[in-house]
Amino acid sequence: MLLNPVAYFAGYIERETGIIYEGNNDYQLKMRLEEICRTENISSIDELAKLFQSSNVSLSLKQKLLDTSTNNETLFFRDPKCFTSLEKFLVDLLVYVDLPEIRVWSAASSTGQEALSVAMILDDLFAKGKIPNFSILATDISDKAIKKSKSGLYTEFETSRGLSPERKAKYFTKEGDQWKVNSLLHSKIKFSYNNLIRSSVYDTFHIILLRNVLIYQKVEMKKMVIENLSKQLENQGALVLGAGETLVGINDNLHVELVDGVSFYKKNIMVKKNIA
Template sequence: MTSPDYDHFCRLIRQKSGLVLTPEKAYLVSSRLAPLARAEGLGTVENLLALLRAGASDALVQQAVDVMATHESYFFRDTAPFEQLANAVLPPLIAARQTQRSLRIWCAACSSGQEPYSVAMILKEMGPKLAGWKLDILATDMSEPILRKASTGLYNDFEVNRGLSPERQTRWFKRETDGWRVSPALQQMVRFRPHNLLQGSAGLGVFDVVFCRNVLIYFDIETKRQILDHVRRAMAPDGSLLLGSAETVLGVSSAVEPVPGLRGLYRPTDGAASRSA
């Protein structure tokens, strides 16, 4: 698929979401836009692309952006980041925050919510170590429909069996007619909010831990650099950043540096911490 309408759509998606589409991804574009074209009564993807180029409504543009985003997520995805959170990240933070007794965690590009709820389980399972603490998990995504799903805390059998142990399923979920509902104790810990990573981090506050996993892989180097700089400005000087296993900051940004021996875990560089302070 190559046409002025397709080229315009690629530029539009990059502007709105940072996602880079190439001619080789035409099949992906067609398969994801086809249901939207039918739902809007436009018949074909070509008609939808023409309308988007001619000047579609903001609502339709956002729908097109939403369907192009990849919403792949599951509980305790890749396992290692959550083990690092429990064993390498939280213990020193708990020691350093004994006076204020509060922790803030940001799950950026949270998709359908499995990641922030997994984080909430880790915090709850710390037991007495965090008893009486103020624990705030902010979960953001640019897609409002996916956030509405996440905020319900309702997952089907396939979703709860993907990455979730039977013990945690029994402890933190309740069986309902339509699936499995996250316990109120976990839901109360997580706040869902629309947010586009391209817009920076102003207004979000400062976080002790940031999860920004499996999203940078979709961006070009300059967009990755901008997002990492935004994220760094939202981190406490002694905060931690967790990226996906296929993601790296090497050759992209010097704002954070890898923690030796812990793949995917990053801390602010000394220079970045000094500038922040």
């Protein structure tokens, strides 16, 4: 019998995801583990820990643990200023740099609302001829969240959070008691599993959104993730964090450009293109 099976899982989750459960969060983790035991017919957290320590633990149970130990809270146009500033940042960037395509990565996309919000902004700019074509990659460590993103289905409540009636009417249609994203917009986004601390994404991007995920990580993990992601920024591209998040004490190599109070972390200071 393990002395403290909850502490065993806190260590396991930290190694697998970087997320730290400590202090008051222990109780939250215990509740989540009890929930897994109930749904999986496992008698106790201790039994669950034994299973994880044996070679018999299934991939689906491991994934279930990751799904339940992550906080997937999100909404459409979360921190709306971020999206208006993103629009300005991209339009300004195109004054200086010719881009055949804009590539965006929502690197902890949860159930897809962040990537869809960007897609709506870019779709509008594209229709107005202000930007070239675009593609979005949306990844998350939670398989359950990625499955939901791929379905493109959102509840009445989810579509009431952050989505204007105009955008809802333009991009969603009612399907049963849910709302389905229009397939053209949905097809601009590729959704897939990715763990940021063992990332298997190697492409480069003009915008990387890393919002509301590092808050749950240890400083060393934040440093490693930012260091890796900064290598995946295109020359004039930028990394965007959540409102209230900062790279102070995490990374000194990226330069901040403020757009209406929102920080865009860039590898390079802007070099103007030659307008002859």
